[in-house]
Amino acid sequence: MTSRISKPNTETDTLLYQRLLSNGNRHFVMVAGAGSGKTTSLVKALAQVERIQGPALRRNGQGIACITYTEVAVEEIRGDVGNDDLFHISTIHSFLWAIIKPFQNNLRDWVRNRLQEKISEEQTKIEKPRTREETRIRAAENIERYRRQLTEIDSVQTFRYGTGSDYSNGVLGHSDILKIGPEFIAGHALMKTVLAQRFPIIFVDESQDTEPSFVNALRQVASAIPLGFCLGFFGDPVQKIYMQGAGRILPEDGWKTLEKPENFRCPQAVLRVINRIRAEDDGLLQTRGRHITVDGSEVPVEGSARVLILPADDRRQERLEEARCWLADQDGDEAWLEQDDEDALRMLVLVHRMAANRLGFPNLYSALNDRSPENLSSGLIDGTAWVARPFISYILPLVLARHERREFELMRLLRRHCPRLQPEAMAFGHAVGLLNDLQEQVDDLVAMLQNDSNERIGDIARFMKDNDLMEFDERYIKLINAYAEAANPVAEPAPNNSALRFMQCQASELWGYRNYIEKLSPFSTQQGIKGAEFEKVIVVVDDQEGRTNTFSYGKYFGVTEPSDRDLSNLEAGKDSVIDRTRRLFYVCCSRALSDLAVVIFADDTAQMRDAMLEKAFFEPEQLHVFN
Numbered sequence: 203m204t205s206r207i208s209k210p211n212t213e214t215d216t217l218l219y220q221r222l223l224s225n226g227n228r229h230f231v232m233v234a235g236a237g238s239g240k241t242t243s244l245v246k247a248l249a250q251v252e253r254i255q256g257p258a259l260r261r262n263g264q265g266i267a268c269i270t271y272t273e274v275a276v277e278e279i280r281g282d283v284g285n286d287d288l289f290h291i292s293t294i295h296s297f298l299w300a301i302i303k304p305f306q307n308n309l310r311d312w313v314r315n316r317l318q319e320k321i322s323e324e325q326t327k328i329e330k331p332r333t334r335e336e337t338r339i340r341a342a343e344n345i346e347r348y349r350r351q352l353t354e355i356d357s358v359q360t361f362r363y364g365t366g367s368d369y370s371n372g373v374l375g376h377s378d379i380l381k382i383g384p385e386f387i388a389g390h391a392l393m394k395t396v397l398a399q400r401f402p403i404i405f406v407d408e409s410q411d412t413e414p415s416f417v418n419a420l421r422q423v424a425s426a427i428p429l430g431f432c433l434g435f436f437g438d439p440v441q442k443i444y445m446q447g448a449g450r451i452l453p454e455d456g457w458k459t460l461e462k463p464e465n466f467r468c469p470q471a472v473l474r475v476i477n478r479i480r481a482e483d484d485g486l487l488q489t490r491g492r493h494i495t496v497d498g499s500e501v502p503v504e505g506s507a508r509v510l511i512l513p514a515d516d517r518r519q520e521r522l523e524e525a526r527c528w529l530a531d532q533d534g535d536e537a538w539l540e541q542d543d544e545d546a547l548r549m550l551v552l553v554h555r556m557a558a559n560r561l562g563f564p565n566l567y568s569a570l571n572d573r574s575p576e577n578l579s580s581g582l583i584d585g586t587a588w589v590a591r592p593f594i595s596y597i598l599p600l601v602l603a604r605h606e607r608r609e610f611e612l613m614r615l616l617r618r619h620c621p622r623l624q625p626e627a628m629a630f631g632h633a634v635g636l637l638n639d640l641q642e643q644v645d646d647l648v649a650m651l652q653n654d655s656n657e658r659i660g661d662i663a664r665f666m667k668d669n670d671l672m673e674f675d676e677r678y679i680k681l682i683n684a685y686a687e688a689a690n691p692v693a694e695p696a697p698n699n700s701a702l703r704f705m706q707c708q709a710s711e712l713w714g715y716r717n718y719i720e721k722l723s724p725f726s727t728q729q730g731i732k733g734a735e736f737e738k739v740i741v742v743v744d745d746q747e748g749r750t751n752t753f754s755y756g757k758y759f760g761v762t763e764p765s766d767r768d769l770s771n772l773e774a775g776k777d778s779v780i781d782r783t784r785r786l787f788y789v790c791c792s793r794a795l796s797d798l799a800v801v802i803f804a805d806d807t808a809q810m811r812d813a814m815l816e817k818a819f820f821e822p823e824q825l826h827v828f829n
């Protein structure tokens with residue numbers, strides 16, 4: 203990661219400082235293209251405020267809030283400004299949660315109303331004459347569940363924030379927080395005052411993808427408190443990649459619009475490509491490009507931008523590796539083969555499933571994703587799914603510690619998790635014998651989790667339970683028993699068998715999964731890398747493997763027929779799958795600091811080449827077809 207804070211000031215930075223220090227209306231919208239230094243302006247402004255107003259703000263117990271879209275982006279900003287607690291840098295969700303958490307009674311009321319609302323929705327389904335019998339039965343079951351939850355929430359002590367909602371156990375999910383936060387801010391005058399007092403400056407980065415309801419709630423705070431409070435949005439409408447994002451933020455009267463014409467990140471070859479991509483959208487043409495200092499003078503970096511078109515057959519994984527070898531060979535640059543260095547190379551895939559296939563955990567992915575409950579599917583992505591947690595936080599680290607002979611870590615993990623090492627259990631036993639037994643069992647575990655082992659995840663869980671190596675909760679014990687009793691592998695995914703399907707996966711799949719969530723692999727999703735930058739970027743385009751309703755590279759490049767719905771959206775000037783895919787492609791291509799390669803898997807490689815020639819984003823000699 204390059205340090206943003208030390209970059210020279212631009213004219214816009216100076217305008218922004220002046221605005222922040224003024225006594226009048228300080229609200230603003232900064233809008234500019236990729237790599238134009240919006241986040242840089244943001245972190246420099248944070249540092250400037252800290253220098254000038256920091257002591258006073260600290261004395262008053264106040265802070266500066268900086269809200270952005272992904273954890274990656276939070277880390278990027280933290281990397282620049284450090285961990286100064288004057289700055290409250292967070293994702294939208296954690297920001298909202300920090301604000302609403304103290305209002306526990308209001309949260310309980312909200313959940314009660316939400317459940318009543320859900321009951322009425324299900325009731326309406328039942329009452330509709332054309333509703334199918336099956337749906338009616340399911341709706342009745344849901345009503346019963348919601349009614350039960352209504353009684354259970356009364357005994358919830360405190361509500362917490364988790365990945366998926368589980369009201370009975372006091373857990374509010376991502377989507378709840380996004381609803382509650384803006385509602386609370388917009389609906390309570392006191393909340394607005396408290397918010398502005400606690401954070402006299404609120405910056406929102408990646409504002410194009412921020413929930414409109416949250417943007418509106420903040421607008422309301424800004425109108426209610428025109429002076430002494432500063433609301434600043436930083437964004438680029440052409441980088442909006444989430445359906446629900448606010449897009450372009452229109453300034454209110456008195457707000458200032460700040461623009462930045464240059465791109466500081468991309469080398470010339472990439473800048474030409476992204477300018478051509480953008481020409482089909484708002485036509486903004488960025489200038490300059492990345493420069494480096496050579497012999498004391500600033501020179502532009504040329505970089506590279508290539509397209510590799512490969513057949514979409516069942517050898518994709520090998521073909522991607524071959525493509526990387528080809529690039530390394532062409533450039534005489536081994537960095538194309540990089541596996542570990544996060545900043546050197548990133549391969550951007552459209553959906554997590556593509557990474558799962560390539561990293562060797564396709565079944566585990568399918569078990570927790572396909573038709574699975576929301577808490578498992580979202581927990582799959584960040585490693586917090588309850589079925590996976592013991593493996594990620596204890597079992598795999600234990601095996602690694604043993605394998606790598608890190609005895610201290612091994613003991614630390616066992617002391618923390620193994621019931622046999624708890625003081626009350628130790629009081630009656632023979633410590634040396636116990637430790638020897640434990641060592642042997644951990645060795646067995648290492649063998650069971652080897653790549654060529656045939657053990658299933660459920661076998662590992664049973665081993666842990668039978669040998670009292672870990673304390674499982676009741677839900678997990680039920681699952682282990684269900685695994686032991688299930689004679690055959692589950693064939694069809696269904697919401698109630700995801701956890702069992704997870705148990706039935708090969709245990710060795712856990713390693714690829716761990717690499718993925720611990721970010722030890724060079725893969726990221728195309729949506730997950732907003733705000734970030736890497737020396738080399740490989741954008742993997744594969745419509746077959748990464749089928750989604752939201753994006754279609756085939757339609758965007760013109761090799762897949764648009765549907766009637768796409769055509770009518772286009773005709774009506776509505777946001778279409780083509781617009782969305784273009785914006786995603788723009789975001790991906792604009793991440794490269796030096797070299798960009800777009801690897802396209804195509805059914806018909808010649809047709810794809812023609813389509814890319816027609817689009818004319820890349821120089822014709824930079825299109826390479828491999829059959």
Ligand SMILES: Nc1ncnc2c1ncn2[C@@H]1O[C@H](COP(=O)(O)OP(=O)(O)OP(=O)(O)O)[C@@H](O)[C@H]1O
Nearest residue numbers: 204206209210236237238239240241242466467733
């Ligand atoms: N004034 C500047 N002079 C030189 N380099 C700069 C300047 N401003 C930003 N940069 C560099 O340009 C790159 C892009 O900056 P930054 O990430 O802030 O842009 P951004 O507009 O937020 O990008 P995006 O919207 O594409 O995520 C970074 O490597 C940053 O260090």
